[in-house]
Structure formats: C-alpha cells, structure tokens
Amino acid sequence: MQPTFTTIREARRWASLFLQEHDRETQAAQLLLEGYLGWNFSKMLAYEDEPLNEEVKKNFIKAVRAHAETGEPVQHLLGSASFFGREFKVTPDVLIPRPETEELVLGVMEWARAEKIASPKIVDLGTGSGIIAITASLEIPGSEVTAVDISDAALKVAAANARRHEVDIQFYQGDFLSPVQHEPFDILVSNPPYISEEEKALMDDTVLDFDPSLALFAEEEGLAAYRRILTQVAHAEQKPLLLAFEIGWLQGEQVSSMIEQLLPGFQAEVRTDINGRDRMVFASRRKTE
Numbered sequence: 001m002q003p004t005f006t007t008i009r010e011a012r013r014w015a016s017l018f019l020q021e022h023d024r025e026t027q028a029a030q031l032l033l034e035g036y037l038g039w040n041f042s043k044m045l046a047y048e049d050e051p052l053n054e055e056v057k058k059n060f061i062k063a064v065r066a067h068a069e070t071g072e073p074v075q076h077l078l079g080s081a082s083f084f085g086r087e088f089k090v091t092p093d094v095l096i097p098r099p100e101t102e103e104l105v106l107g108v109m110e111w112a113r114a115e116k117i118a119s120p121k122i123v124d125l126g127t128g129s130g131i132i133a134i135t136a137s138l139e140i141p142g143s144e145v146t147a148v149d150i151s152d153a154a155l156k157v158a159a160a161n162a163r164r165h166e167v168d169i170q171f172y173q174g175d176f177l178s179p180v181q182h183e184p185f186d187i188l189v190s191n192p193p194y195i196s197e198e199e200k201a202l203m204d205d206t207v208l209d210f211d212p213s214l215a216l217f218a219e220e221e222g223l224a225a226y227r228r229i230l231t232q233v234a235h236a237e238q239k240p241l242l243l244a245f246e247i248g249w250l251q252g253e254q255v256s257s258m259i260e261q262l263l264p265g266f267q268a269e270v271r272t273d274i275n276g277r278d279r280m281v282f283a284s285r286r287k288t289e
Contacts (some may be wrong), residue, residue, distance in 0.1 A: 003061060008033065008049040011057065015064045022068035032063050035078040071205040084139070085152040088161050093153035094129040095215040100273045104246045104280050107271065108189055111242055111282070112140045117186055119144055123240075125176045125190040125229060126150075130158030132171070132189055137167040146170045148179055151214060158183055176225070177232035180246050184238040191246040192225035204277045222248055222254055226255050230262040239263065243283040252278035259283045 003014045015029030019256055034044060036056045052060070063077040073096055075081040081090045083097040084105065090096055114121050119142040125132040127147035137145040149155050155171050163167045172179035183256075200208060207216070217250050218224040226245065233239060243266065247255050252270035259268045259281065266283045273279035 006051050008037075008044060008052055011052050011060060012044075012048070015060070018064055019068050019089070022040075023108070024068050024071075028067050028074050029064065031074045031128075032060060032077065034065070035074070035080075036060050036063070037258060039048055058175065068093050069211060073210050076210060079087075081129075084135045086165065088129050088131055088134075088137075089157055089164065090129055091153075091157055092210060093151060093212060094157050095211050097129065097131050100279050101132065101246055103187065103271075103273050104191065104244060105132055105139070107280060107282055108187060108242070108244050108252070108283070109137060109139050111244075111284070112143070112187065115241070117241075118142060120186040121184065122146070122187040123148065123177070123180060123183075123185045126192045126215070127155050127158050128191075130161045132191065133158070134162055134167050135171050136163050138165065138203065146172065146180055146185070148172045148176060150173055150175055151212070154212075154215075168200060169181065176229050181232065181235070182237055185240045187242045187244065188233065188240040189244040190225075192229065194222045194225065194246070194248045194251060196222040221252060222251065223258070226243075226258055227262075230258060234262050238284070239265075241285055243281075245281045247281055251275040251280060252281060255281045256283075 005011050005014045012029055012033055016026040019026050019028055036039065036059055064073045066077060067074060068074050075090050076092060079089060080087045081097050084102055120140060122143055122145045124147045127149045130147060133145050133147035137143055147158060152173055155173055159171055190199050193216050197217055219287045220227065245255060256268035256270055261267055265285055268281055268283040270278050271280040271282060
C-alpha cells in the first residue's frame, strides 16, 4: 500500500518510521530526501510544510523501501557520495567513500605543505572512484597525479569523476604499482583492501552485499595488499619520499613493521582517526638516508 503523506515533513516522518521498523538507521530518510530534492538540511527545514513533487515522492518511496528491505546503500540509490565537500559518482563497482579516508588525504596534504616540494608527483594505488587522486589534485597546488586500479569498471567511474571536477589525472589499469613501476613519485598513497575473510561474518549487509569484494578483502589476514605494494616499491628504481596507507584499526603495528622490514630507511608512524582508532600509517625516508 502506498503511503499517503503529502508534505516534506510527513515524508521524512513516514520514512523514518518505516526504516526503524526494518532496523535501519533513520538518518537514511534525511539523506535520501535531500538527495532527491537537491536541497541541504537548512532549506528542507525552511520548506518542510511544502507539498512534495509527485515524481520526487515516487522515487523517494522506492528508494526508502529498497534501503529498508535489501540494505542497498543510500549512495548507490542516489548515484553519488560526498567526499571532502565534493560530490562524486559512485556505483557498485567502487567502494563508497568513508569519512576516515578524508583524514588520510589531510595527512598527505599536511606533509606536502611542510616539505614544500614544487609540483609533487603523487600516485594513488587502488583508486576506485578516484576520490583520493582527485582531491589531492585539487588541494595540493601544482601536484601531478597518477591513479591505478586493477578494475576497468572502477577506472571508468574514476575518469568520469575526474572530468566532473575538471582535473587532469593519468589513469592506468594494473596491479598496484606495476603499470608505473619505472616512474618516480614523491608520494604514494593507497586505501587498499585490508579486511580478512574471517571478518565477513561481522560486517553489515549494506557493505558486504554492495561494496565490491575486490576493494574490501585481502589474504594474509588482510595484509596481502600492503605486502604486494611494498614489495613493488622495494624493486622500484626510485623510492617515494612518503608512503601513506589507510589501514584496519588493528593493523597499525603489523603494517609499520612490514614497511620497516621491506624498506630499510623508511620510518613508519601510526595515526588515529577521529574516533581514536588506528587508521593510517605514514612512512617517510629517514633524514639520515
């Protein structure tokens, strides 16, 4: 049976109750309504007693039901996600951006400012939707950015996002650093797959059933991608000045040890995210090298 609401306020109330009944986060109602209206929260409050457009109402009801009944993420239903204050196209072929990844990019930006490298060359491995590469290109003055992903479908999404934000990024398909092994880079940044297969049972269906497994899971208890990247760096003709990785919250010590074992001359530092959990490892060459 179709709901009988007419106003924006009533739409939000219906959706919140419907989602609650299905054990979903009620915040999804607000996000979907904002997305279909193209409004921010403040404007929605100001006009919440206005009638809802019939086409918007139809799409909104369909999306709320899909999220409630299947767990399909809000970002997939809307076709976009926010990252660093910008909107990016997302599809089931790419990982939905997480707020924690913004902190990884901030760390790279702070290092680039501190080192004052003119036109830093940056490579983003496992770029997915391109959020890290594109944000770095826009936020780090004079940067030259290269992005790599093994998935052709993901690279198409990343290229579309690059066009949308009018940035010039070189995209390559391949296994992490392998397509650009002989090119020199100042910064290597990556949010690789780092979840172990054993953790599947603990994951929410909105992630497990909709984010690409290729971007989520790795062997060696989630550490295989780091080992692969670091081995490639070890064989590169010229090592980056900075390595920046997003990690699982229990992987800090292991990834740091792996870096210092495979890349003598690099010193690793584990950093926490806004929730106080280990989330990033930054490693730079020691000044004595």
